[in-house]
Every structure is written in structure tokens, then in C-alpha cells.
Amino acid sequence: MMTLLILFFPLIASLLVFASGNKFAARVALLLSVIELGITYYVYTIYRQSGADAFYYFKEWISNPKISFHVGIDGLTLLMVMLTNFLTPIIILSAFNRKIENEKAYFSLITFMQFALVGVFMAYDGLLYYIFWELALIPIYFIALRWGGKDRVPVTLKFFIYTLAGSLLMLFGFIMLYHYNPSHSFDIRELYANANHICSCNQSWLFWMFFLAFAIKIPIVPFHTWQADTYKEAPTQGTMLLAGIMLKMGTYSLLRWLVPIVPHGVAEWGPLAITLCVIGIVYASVIAIMQKDLKKLFAYSSVAHVGLISAGIFTLNMQGFQGSVVQMFAHGVNVVGLFFCADIIFNRTNSLDVEGLGGIRTLAPKFNTMFMVIVLGSVALPLTNGFIGEFLLLFGVYEYNSWLSVFAGLTIILGAVYMLRMFQRIMLGNQNESIKSFPDLMWNEKIVLGIIVIVIVAMGIYPKPVFNLAQPALDLILKSATLK
């Protein structure tokens, strides 16, 4: 019952938001997403008492081919759902005090997006999962298309077609999987059970079908070309949804739908994939250093971070897995904070040019402090949430191959270079003449950044709940990913 409620509540919410009219849409959306967050917390308490078994919901849906409506919540799913439902109210709140055309459609699309994302994380049947995966693309496309910047039309179209191409390959992969699988089913339990029975020549095809789809979504270099422009052109809330949650769809899927399902394919091609990830880390960090545009800089830093997360998953050891899960959560929170800071700056100065800003610190001290904490979290300073994840990830990569970890470790150093330099240029130094006034934070901005800062510090000091939550699910995945 709770399973269905937590899944379908955002869908109902999106309809209610649309019905509530432009005047109340933002407030209704906020209220409903907070209720969804409450439901999530309730689910969390049940989960701690009785574990994942309480949440499996299985119903026959389509008889030929056998597709079932199979959803559930285990620790990994719960973490991702928590991330989604925690970030959505924050994202909605961040849009308060901003001028937005046609609010009812905007917030309705955001909550609809939430529904699709929760669905992606909860689906335990391959085709159901695929449907939610595609469904998530539609609202974000329209958000970017209608409320985006001036180059939005070609950029969003490229984004859509690029990711759709990946998705169709995945669909092809699922169909092949269905036919090669002796039990002819999309159900995740069957797929895990038969993972070692599919001949390895087919697995290597299957690996690429799935990997390309996820690599485009994550994005892993060299499939990242859609990303920076899309982040730049999308409205702030769209960028937050994309970078905070939608990227995690890709990394989550690597863990859930690739590594345990085609273990032979991963054994064969994993080394290449992890090398690509590490190349991406270095490449994206170097490009981030050169960026003049704040949003693009964050976009490339995001590529570097998710590159490390993906590398951790391909190490196929528990440290890498745990690190990737923690980092998915931490990166989601941090990147939303970063893009919101960019939005605050743009809102007041009408500029995102790193060179053209300066000395905001003296004008807006509260903003300065909060921005500083988020930047520190993002460069993985100890006692922030970024540190735990990156440390574990690097540890995992080191166990896999020490040379790779040397290059992967560059992410921390280069990350510190571009993030701190950016911070210094924008916030410190002399006040740039073009900045005439910079009012300090408004109430909604205070709440949003405050919550993010609290989470960054709290998770940095006490990350244990996250570990405990994901452990059983990761054990299962690791077991299925081991070759027999």
C-alpha cells in the first residue's frame, strides 16, 4: 500500500498542481512535495523495522511478452527515492520569488518529473523500468524547451535525440535479454538468477547496448557533448533536476541493471569502461578550469564527479559500490546547491561570467558563508559529505588498479583548483564595478541553502545511516556480479 502511495502520489500531485491555477501552483506544489517527503520518511521508518520485504508489489500486467508491474523498495532504491523526494521540495522552493511564466504548467511538470524518477528507482521489471526511464525525458524536455535560455531549441533537441538514441539501444538490449534468458522474463529476480547462464558472446553485445544508454545519461566522456549546453540553457530548476537527480538515474542503473545482469560482459569490457571514466575525470576537470561561464563550470565539474562514481561501480568491490552510493547522494545535494548559488548570482547581477564578477562577499555575507560550505563540500573537504564518498571511491579504484587511482585522484586536486579559483574570483577580491547592488538572501533562498548546508555537514560527520541502508542491496548486487 505504502509502495503504491509513494510512487503515485507525485502523479496525483502534478494533476492537482495543474488544476490549482497559476496563482497557487507554486504553493500547492511545495505543500504536496513536502507531504511526499513525509511519506518517504514514514516508509523509511517501516523499512528500518521490517526491511525490504514489506514493500514488494507484484501484479501481472502484460501476458505476452511477460511484463509485470513489479515495484519495490530496498535500501538502494530507498536512498535514491529519498534523494529525489528530498530535493524536489527544495527545487520547488528555489523557484519562489522568481518570475516564471505559466506557473501551473511549470510546477506540474516538475512534480510529474518526480513521479517518473521515483518510478525509475522503484521499478523491478525491466520494461516497466524502461517506460519510466523514457517518461522522465518528456517533462524535462518541455521544461528546458519552454522556460530555457535563448539557444534552447537546438540544444534541447540535441539532448532529447541523444538520450533517446541511447534509450532505444537499451530497449533493444532488453528485448535481446528477454530472448536469451531461459525463463523469458524481464523480472529483475529472474535476470539476476540467470545472469551467469547467458553466453558470454551475447553478453558482450548486451553490455554495450546498456552501457551506451547509461553512459549518455550519466554522461561519461566521450558521450557528454549534450550536457554542458543543456545545463546552461535549461532554467535553474531544470538544471537542478537534471544534475541533481536525473544523472543519478544513469549511475543507479549501472549498479542495478548492468553490473549484476551481464557479469561476463562487464568482465570483458569493464576495464575499458573504467578507463573511459577516469579519462573523463581528468578531461572534464581540465575543461572546467578553463570555463568562464559559471553554469558550464559546474556542469563540467559534475561530469568529473559522476565519472568517479561510475569508475567506483566498475571496480566491482564493496568499497567502490558503497562510495558510489554515498557520493550519488552527496553529489545530488551539492550540485543542486551550486546551481542555486549560480541562480542567485545571475538573478542579482544578470551575469554568469566568472571574470566579470568579484567582491560579492562584502555585499552579501550570509550568501558568502553558505556558498563557501557548498563549495567545500564539492571539493571533498573532510567533515563534508563529499569527502566520505570520494575517499571510498578512490579506495575502491585503488584496490582495482593503483595506477588508475592515481589519475582518478586528480579529481580532488583539480576540483580544488577550479572550485576555489572560481570562488575567489567571484566572491573575494575587489568589488567589480558592474555590480551595483547585491541584496543578501531572501527568505526562500535562506531556507534552501540552509537545508543544503545542514545536510552537507551532517552527512559529513555521520554517514553511517547511508551505509547501513544500502548494504543489503549492494551485497545482493555484488553476489550476482561475481562470475561463476
Place this chain on the structure above:
Amino acid sequence: MNTLIYASCLGLLCMIAEIMDLRKILVSLVVIGLAVIFYFNFQDWNHLSTHFNQMVRIDNYSVAFSGLAIVLSGLVFVLSADFYKNDEKHISDYLAILVFILCGALIMFSFWNLVMLFLGIEILSISLYIMAGSKRFDVRSNEAGFKYFLLGSFASAFLLFGIALIYGATNSFHLGNIAAYVSSHSISPLFYVGMLMILIAMLFKVAAVPFHFWSPDVYEGSPALVTTLMSTLVKIAAFGAFYRLFYVCFLDTLSYVHVILAIVTAATIILGNLIALSQNNFKRLLAYSGISHAGYMMLGLMSMKTGTASALFYYGTGYSIATIGAFAVAILVFKVMESENIESFNGLGKKNPFLAAALSMSMLSLAGIPPFAGFLGKYYIFSEAIKNGNIAITVIAVITSVIGVYYYFKVILAMYTKEPNETEVKSNIAYTSIIILCLLLSLLIGIFPDMLMNIF
């Protein structure tokens, strides 16, 4: 069989309606009549029977496809009241001919004799030639009718020649006898030539490359309502007959034309999608998109060894419903904009959000995005093709469906990103209800496909 007789009677009723001066209520009469026929059609469900000296056989296949055809023409008829508002003098002629198109389609689903197949195709085609040219004072409509007629008669000649050759080889028009001949005798060369001729005729009717040249011109020139019927009902009818004939008679000899089918399918999918990219006229765009969808359905036909009737039926339903929804919006827009280019959709998102949302959803369904029916339709076709080992063509089909997204999104982009002009686009009750109905059906069968997939 009753279905066919009742439908013909309905056509006759339309013709005498002019004498009895029933023009005002004729559309409602026809729609009610179709509903009744729909009901009687399903009386034959699970009652296998042959009629007219075994010329016609009613089985579940024919009942299902006939049901679909009746629903599709019903949807189009509701649209016709407003479409022919200014031409009420001739409305009974138009409606009668449209009903005869349905009659032709019904025969094409239930034939059990090659002569019957020819009759069905001719009844359908001749009615269509007239309807394509039915805007008598429009040069392009005349061109469309004439072009369709010339090329269509060539195809009919091929069909007739093929039927004659097969008769020469097998001594029979009867499908059962032909099937028996194929499985028991050594097959004479005449038979293969005949089969090839029939194949060419059928490929022409479904507008597969390289026999597709008529379709964009005819679609463009015909009145929009006729184009709607042509791209849905007529296409389904052609595929229904194509599948029935080949599945019953030529299944064992299919491997001889496999290479031809494979090349034609690949070419249809690739060219249909690629040429659609550069189209600026909405009807031509949907014509080429229709060609590419024909390619996907050909992929289902190629894989008929495992019985792909239900996949084809599902795909056809999803495609037709989305197309009718799209045309319903387009007819409204064309009427006020007096242009059939994609630019006439500019800013529709601001002018009439309902129509824009509806057209977007139809486009998403045609592009194959879940949860609309277009997605599962593609899925079933691809799945059947992979099961039959046609992997290379399936890969091509997957890649080209990404190209498809580009041109469907051209329409969506025009609606949401371009600036509108002043003219207002208004909908009326008939169109609104048809559009909502199409969207709901598309979602319904997209989410609960078992309703259609388990019927065969």
C-alpha cells in the same frame, strides 16, 4: 458476413439519403449505423464460417481487423460533418463513397478467394480515386486523383496478372487449395512469378519503397479528411490483406522472396524517415512518416513465420489512432490558417494549449515514446523480428526511429517555441471529443496492451 452486407446497405442508404432529404442528419445516421455494424461484427467472434461458395471466410482475424476498420471510419465520419459544412449539397455522395471504402476494406480482411481479394482492392481503390479528386476546382486535388488512378491501375494490373499466373499453376483461386498446392506439389516457376507480381501489387498498396512515389503527392493533394482515411484505414486494409494472403498461401515459399522483402523493408524504413526530415508540408510529412511506419509493419510481415498478426494489429491500431488525432488537430488549424505547412502550427501552444498538447501527444505516440501505444507497438514488432533472426534490419529500424523523433519534434517545436500570429484556432465539440477519444484510446491500449494482444 453480416458486417459486409450491412455496410453495403449503409452505403446505399447514404446514396438515397439525398432523395429523402436527410442530409442534415446523415452523418449522425451513418455513425449510428457504424455502431450497429460494429456490434454485429462481433457476433461472429469465434464462429468460423464461410460464405458465397467459400469466397469469403469469417474468422477471428477478419472480425478483429473489421472491427478496427469500423472504428477508424467511425472516427473519421464524426469529423466529416464539420469538414463538409460548406459543401452540404454533395455530402451524401461523399459519405456514400467513404462507406464503400470501408466495404472494400471489409472484403480485404475476409477474402478466401483471390478474385474476392481483387474485388475488395478495386472497390476500395476506385472509391479512393474519386475521393482524392473530390475537390473538383482544386488543381492539386485533380492531380492527386489522376496520379493515384494511373499508378493504382498499374498495380491492379500486376495483381491481376499475378492472380492469373497462380491460377495457371494451381488451377484454383481458392486460398485453401493454393496452400495445399504449395505444401504438396513441386512448385512450378509460374507460381513464383505470380507470387512476385502479387507482392509488387501489395507493396504498391502499402506504399513501400520503391513503390511509394504516389503517396506523398496524393496525400498532399487530397482533401485532408480523405488523407486521414487514406493514411489509416486504407493502410490497415492493405496490410490486413497482405498478411492474410501471405500467411495462408505463401508461408512456405516466403523464404524465396525473403531477400526482396528484407531490401524493401530496409529501404522503406530508411528512405521514409530520411525524406521526412526535409518536409515542410504537414501532409507530406505524415505521408513520409506513414511510409516509414509501413516499413516497420513490413518488418512484422517479414517475421510472419511465428504468427505476427497480433503485433501487426496492435501496431496498426496505435499508429492509426495517433494519426487520426494528429489530423483532427491539423484540419482545424489548416482551416483558419489556409496553409498546410508546419509554420501554420507556430505558437499553437499559446493560442490553444489543448490542441497543442493533443498534437504533441499524437506526435510522441508516433515517435514511439511510452506510455503511448506507439511505443509498445514498436516493441512488439522489434521483438518479433529479433525472434525470427532479422537482427540487422531491427538495428536499422531502431536507429531510424531516432531520426523519426527529429521530424515529429519539428511540429512540437513550432507549436511551443515560435511566435504566434493573430488568427485564432477554435475547436468544436465533435473535434474535441474525437481528439480526446483518440488520446484516451492511445493511452489505454498503451498501458493495457493485453486487451488487443491476446485476441488472436
